[in-house]
Amino acid sequence: MKSKGVANHRHVTMLSTSSQQLRHRHAELMTSADSLIKGGNPEKAIGFLEEVVAENRDHLGAYELLAKSFWKLEKYSKVLEICKELIRLNPFDPGYFHLQAMSYRALGYYGECARILARHGNQRLLDDVEALQVHLIRDLLLSDAEFAKEYQQNAASCLDKYGFYFHNQEAARVWIAENVSAPKKNRTKSDFARA
Numbered sequence: 001m002k003s004k005g006v007a008n009h010r011h012v013t014m015l016s017t018s019s020q021q022l023r024h025r026h027a028e029l030m031t032s033a034d035s036l037i038k039g040g041n042p043e044k045a046i047g048f049l050e051e052v053v054a055e056n057r058d059h060l061g062a063y064e065l066l067a068k069s070f071w072k073l074e075k076y077s078k079v080l081e082i083c084k085e086l087i088r089l090n091p092f093d094p095g096y097f098h099l100q101a102m103s104y105r106a107l108g109y110y111g112e113c114a115r116i117l118a119r120h121g122n123q124r125l126l127d128d129v130e131a132l133q134v135h136l137i138r139d140l141l142l143s144d145a146e147f148a149k150e151y152q153q154n155a156a157s158c159l160d161k162y163g164f165y166f167h168n169q170e171a172a173r174v175w176i177a178e179n180v181s182a183p184k185k186n187r188t189k190s191d192f193a194r195a
Helices: 002-038 042-055 060-072 078-087 095-107 109-117 125-143 145-155 155-161 167-179
Strands: none
Touching: 002 042, 002 060, 042 060, 060 078, 060 095, 078 095, 095 109, 095 125, 109 125, 125 145, 125 167, 145 155, 155 167
């Protein structure tokens, strides 16, 4: 009986030591990756970080640095994949939803961006994205006969089909109507500053 207890104690001690070694190795990889990102080499950092998450799917810090690396490389589809993991691990952090929304925006999925912003309460950014969508819709109504016809037949269905989203659909239709009937002005850089 005594020997069995000693064997179990040794087994627990070995597991504890290997777990500590793994945490130490992950900490070293994370430190190296962070230095690489700060030094302008996010590509190399990704390799270290993917090694960490391959061994620990719940390593929040590694996913955060992966998202940062892919963002710096403008690989927004990869950022969206990482956001799923970040939200899985901590669904209460509004920053992850913001990153997800901005990734959709960077990819041109303004409707999906607006949906996330509407659900997670960033009104200023939601207003910016909705204003951008109004301008895009106005341009489509003036330049795409098929879109204009679909919009006239059923605006809500048309906007949904083309991936647009407005938190207040009725106000958006009024806003679009006002902007379509207004004369087109020459655009300046400030018109695109929010895009």
